[in-house]
Amino acid sequence: MSYREGDPIADTRAPAGPLETRWERRRFAARLVNPANRRKLTVVVVGTGLAGGSAAATLGELGYNVLSFCYQDSPRRAHSIAAQGGINAAKNYAGDGDSVHRLFHDTIKGGDFRSRESNVHRLAEVSTSIIDQCVAQGVPFAREYGGLLDTRSFGGAQVSRTFYARGQTGQQLLLGAYQALARQIHAGTVRSHPRTEMLDLVVADGRARGVVVRDLVTGEISTHLADAVVLATGGYGNVFHLSTNAKGCNTTAIWRAHKRGALFANPCYTQIHPTCIPVSGDHQSKLTLMSESLRNDGRVWVPVQAGDDRPPNRIPEDERDYYLERMYPSFGNLVPRDIASRAAKAVCDAGRGVGPGGLGVYLDFADAIERLGRASVAARYGNLFEMYQRITDEDPYQVPMRIYPAVHYTMGGLWVDYDLRATIPGLFVIGEANFSDHGANRLGASALMQGLADGYFVLPAVIGDYLADGPFGPVGADAVSEAESAVRDLVTTLLSIDGDRTPESFHRELGRLMWDLCGMERSEEGLHKALDRIPSLREEFWRRVKVTGSGAELNQALEKAGRVADFLELAELMCVDALHRTESCGGHFRVESQTADGDARRDDDHFAYVAAWEFTGVGEPPVLHHEHLRFEAVRPTVRSYK
Amino acid sequence: MKYTLRVWRQTGPTATGSLVEYEVDDVTPDMSFLEMLDVLNERLQLAGDAPVAFDHDCREGICGACGVMIDGVAHGPGKATTTCQLHMRQFDPARPIVIEPWRAAPFPVVRDLVVDRSALDRVIEAGGYISTRTGAAPDAHALPVAKPDADTAFEAAACIGCGACVAACPNGSSMLFTAAKTTHLGALPQGQPERFTRARTMVETQDDLGFGGCTLTGECTAVCPKGIPLSTIARLNHDVLTAAMRGD
Numbered sequence: 001m002s003y004r005e006g007d008p009i010a011d012t013r014a015p016a017g018p019l020e021t022r023w024e025r026r027r028f029a030a031r032l033v034n035p036a037n038r039r040k041l042t043v044v045v046v047g048t049g050l051a052g053g054s055a056a057a058t059l060g061e062l063g064y065n066v067l068s069f070c071y072q073d074s075p076r077r078a079h080s081i082a083a084q085g086g087i088n089a090a091k092n093y094a095g096d097g098d099s100v101h102r103l104f105h106d107t108i109k110g111g112d113f114r115s116r117e118s119n120v121h122r123l124a125e126v127s128t129s130i131i132d133q134c135v136a137q138g139v140p141f142a143r144e145y146g147g148l149l150d151t152r153s154f155g156g157a158q159v160s161r162t163f164y165a166r167g168q169t170g171q172q173l174l175l176g177a178y179q180a181l182a183r184q185i186h187a188g189t190v191r192s193h194p195r196t197e198m199l200d201l202v203v204a205d206g207r208a209r210g211v212v213v214r215d216l217v218t219g220e221i222s223t224h225l226a227d228a229v230v231l232a233t234g235g236y237g238n239v240f241h242l243s244t245n246a247k248g249c250n251t252t253a254i255w256r257a258h259k260r261g262a263l264f265a266n267p268c269y270t271q272i273h274p275t276c277i278p279v280s281g282d283h284q285s286k287l288t289l290m291s292e293s294l295r296n297d298g299r300v301w302v303p304v305q306a307g308d309d310r311p312p313n314r315i316p317e318d319e320r321d322y323y324l325e326r327m328y329p330s331f332g333n334l335v336p337r338d339i340a341s342r343a344a345k346a347v348c349d350a351g352r353g354v355g356p357g358g359l360g361v362y363l364d365f366a367d368a369i370e371r372l373g374r375a376s377v378a379a380r381y382g383n384l385f386e387m388y389q390r391i392t393d394e395d396p397y398q399v400p401m402r403i404y405p406a407v408h409y410t411m412g413g414l415w416v417d418y419d420l421r422a423t424i425p426g427l428f429v430i431g432e433a434n435f436s437d438h439g440a441n442r443l444g445a446s447a448l449m450q451g452l453a454d455g456y457f458v459l460p461a462v463i464g465d466y467l468a469d470g471p472f473g474p475v476g477a478d479a480v481s482e483a484e485s486a487v488r489d490l491v492t493t494l495l496s497i498d499g500d501r502t503p504e505s506f507h508r509e510l511g512r513l514m515w516d517l518c519g520m521e522r523s524e525e526g527l528h529k530a531l532d533r534i535p536s537l538r539e540e541f542w543r544r545v546k547v548t549g550s551g552a553e554l555n556q557a558l559e560k561a562g563r564v565a566d567f568l569e570l571a572e573l574m575c576v577d578a579l580h581r582t583e584s585c586g587g588h589f590r591v592e593s594q595t596a597d598g599d600a601r602r603d604d605d606h607f608a609y610v611a612a613w614e615f616t617g618v619g620e621p622p623v624l625h626h627e628h629l630r631f632e633a634v635r636p637t638v639r640s641y642k
Numbered sequence: 643m644k645y646t647l648r649v650w651r652q653t654g655p656t657a658t659g660s661l662v663e664y665e666v667d668d669v670t671p672d673m674s675f676l677e678m679l680d681v682l683n684e685r686l687q688l689a690g691d692a693p694v695a696f697d698h699d700c701r702e703g704i705c706g707a708c709g710v711m712i713d714g715v716a717h718g719p720g721k722a723t724t725t726c727q728l729h730m731r732q733f734d735p736a737r738p739i740v741i742e743p744w745r746a747a748p749f750p751v752v753r754d755l756v757v758d759r760s761a762l763d764r765v766i767e768a769g770g771y772i773s774t775r776t777g778a779a780p781d782a783h784a785l786p787v788a789k790p791d792a793d794t795a796f797e798a799a800a801c802i803g804c805g806a807c808v809a810a811c812p813n814g815s816s817m818l819f820t821a822a823k824t825t826h827l828g829a830l831p832q833g834q835p836e837r838f839t840r841a842r843t844m845v846e847t848q849d850d851l852g853f854g855g856c857t858l859t860g861e862c863t864a865v866c867p868k869g870i871p872l873s874t875i876a877r878l879n880h881d882v883l884t885a886a887m888r889g890d
Binding site: 185283289387390391393546547556 | 653654670672673674676677680681683684686687688690691692693695697698699700701702703704705706707720723727729731752753756758759760762763766767768769770771772773774775776777778779780781782783785786787788789792795796799800802803826827830832833
């Protein structure tokens with residue numbers, strides 16, 4: 001499938017002038033809504049992770065009438081909960097030279113110069129308020145004996161700016177946001193709709209005015225109208241079937257908004273996390289991450305000789321290749337994720353991988369245990385070690401962990417401007433669901449930072465500027481019935497095909513195809529092959545899928561089928577995007593564009609832009625809109641961690 | 643390996659349920675327990691039968707969505723584990739596995755192994771938070787927290803809200819869940835202003851929702867995937883009594 005060129009887009013809402021004061025000036029210029037008028041304005045927030053939960057809570061606190069939706073049985077279970085390692089903030093509590101500017105700089109560089117300076121600087125600025133906010137809520141961050149907060153280092157940074165709560169940072173931050181949300185539910189400002197899935201966006205008179213949802217218990221399809229809609233529905237990593245995402249994570253909300261006119265930016269930017277537990281068989285349903293924080297103390301290695309199948313403790317020191325330390329002496333084991341992942345793939349492709357199928361590398365704690373003692377290592381990583389042992393039946397205190405890269409995060413998402421507005425007026429997109437802050441590669445511990453920055457501080461500060469023109473009046477019955485009947489038709493169709501393959505089997509096949517052809521390495525040939533096969537797989541889906549039961553009951557197979565249908569469309573756009581971007585950058589590695597050392601080679605002359613895609617129909621060529629990136633504070637350089 | 647399952651099937655909240663026997667082939671020791679159910683479900687779907695409904699999401703033991711009674715034990719045989727963290731190597735193929743939903747009056751069955759645990763959200767809404775406005779927080783270092791207090795708070799904050807404690811309790815009490823939250827917030831200096839009223843309103847709410855009273859049998863902590871200790875309940879009782887004496 002090819003594409004067509006459209007008009008370029010401009011991010012009109014970031015003020016010009018000095019980078020350091022843009023956010024302050026934007027906040028001042030944004031119109032406010034009088035407190036008495038806020039309760040007359042309804043905001044739908046879909047998703048209750050760090051972004052959606054914190055946004056719904058804060059908007060409720062401000063006095064807006066908030067409707068919150070999630071597919072889980074409780075808002076507390078959104079997948080942010082699984083984030084292990086930590087959250088970055090430019091507090092400089094470690095006194096090691098950190099600053100807002102340094103966090104900004106690291107994030108721009110980490111994103112391989114494919115993100116917007118204005119957004120990233122704002123993210124670095126509000127990072128410090130997030131920590132204050134979370135501590136005030138009672139988030140139990142790790143502390144030193146003096147009672148002050150402890151920090152640790154993460155990939156892509158040479159300072160210690162990552163705040164953490166053992167290996168459960170996401171859980172603790174999400175519980176903080178959930179509790180703030182619960183307080184607003186109790187106060188009556190937020191109405192919570194768990195076990196409810198958004199299946200379409202209602203657009204009337206050019207504005208996003210609500211959502212069509214399905215009650216996952218009763219199957220009832222209904223419409224909830226509002227003055228603005230906020231999507232905080234996370235990333236689309238499950239397009240690969242196997243990923244570190246929760247099983248329910250899906251692209252449906254953002255994909256259906258895309259089909260209603262919202263541009264989708266940089267869909268090919270996906271993050272492959274270097275430290276996951278390797279696949280153990282065909283039955284595998286998901287992959288488990290081992291936090292990046294382990295690379296603080298663990299050393300990554302493989303045998304020097306290909307095919308060396310001795311147990312790790314029998315391989316002498318001089319026959320081990322600590323390849324990250326060798327290739328990247330200044331960052332060593334803490335190089336960014338994309339680099340660590342590709343390096344692991346390279347050594348495994350060279351036949352030096354370990355474990356079943358040779359798809360694994362060692363992450364060894366022997367030195368750390370000797371240096372710090374077993375108790376200290378247990379205090380830092382105990383729960384991760386336990387989790388590893390439970391899954392693999394191996395004791396990482398005795399034998400090195402085996403790890404391999406896995407899909408973890410998607411930097412792409414719906415296009416938003418500086419005010420987090422998508423291209424449909426009234427539609428706001430926050431957290432992983434948007435594309436805005438991480439460029440072509442996200443640094444560790446920055447997802448939690450962005451989710452909470454968007455939800456607590458950015459969206460509440462700018463949404464008033466849009467809502468100041470509301471309430472927007474009644475929505476025409478046509479727009480509602482059109483959206484509702486589209487959803488009903490889809491459900492009816494899925495239930496009526498009665499084919500001979502499960503939704504899961506299509507998902508598995510699509511995932512394998514995407515991992516092989518649009519995963520850690522992409523080539524022109526492979527992407528053409530993927531673009532050839534995806535439409536036929538999609539056609540087969542609509543001919544052969546089998547969904548049992550009815551639409552008027554709890555029907556998990558039906559939920560799954562709808563999500564897989566959307567992945568089958570998104571996958572094609574990802575490949576189109578990956579094919580058109582002939583450079584390598586961050587998580588997007590094109591084999592045709594690499595240095596002699598096998599590092600990514602960017603092409604700033606041709607690709608220093610955001611690719612924002614317009615939907616024109618399933619299987620139809622999408623339209624590409626460029627948003628050119630301007631670098632004023634940081635000069636794009638070859639990203640070196642050597 | 644081949645396993646025999648006896649699974650609780652119930653089509654809706656008011657329907658009558660029963661145990662139905664299934665055999666599952668081609669199970670490998672590395673398969674997780676839920677992956678084994680996935681295999682069963684794909685087979686059922688292809689045969690035109692309704693798959694077994696069960697809650698699950700992260701499959702790494704942290705979201706708290708999954709949870710079933712396995713041979714009468716909440717979250718099954720592992721110690722301090724969730725259902726999704728079980729692997730088939732822990733099960734003897736010679737013995738049938740009985741799989742049932744959580745059973746407690748405030749957790750009505752929705753379908754098969756899925757229950758409605760929203761009562762736990764109501765308990766949190768009744769006061770399981772620190773009332774602070776976004777943006778109003780002082781610098782995070784303005785209030786140091788003694789490490790033992792931070793550790794106590796953290797240990798209790800690890801609760802994932804799965805409801806195993808309620809399912810295991812002969813009284814259907816949610817005391818361990820509530821105590822985990824009041825201990826987490828009550829151990830921290832930030833949580834002091836609302837400490838006693840929080841304890842009182844959360845306990846009153848759980849009583850109103852139909853959760854049973856606590857008689858300290860300790861069944862809850864034995865199955866808790868996060869090992870929330872029974873001492874949290876002692877703290878909660880202390881706080882509730884203090885609230886009564888103070889008139890909070």
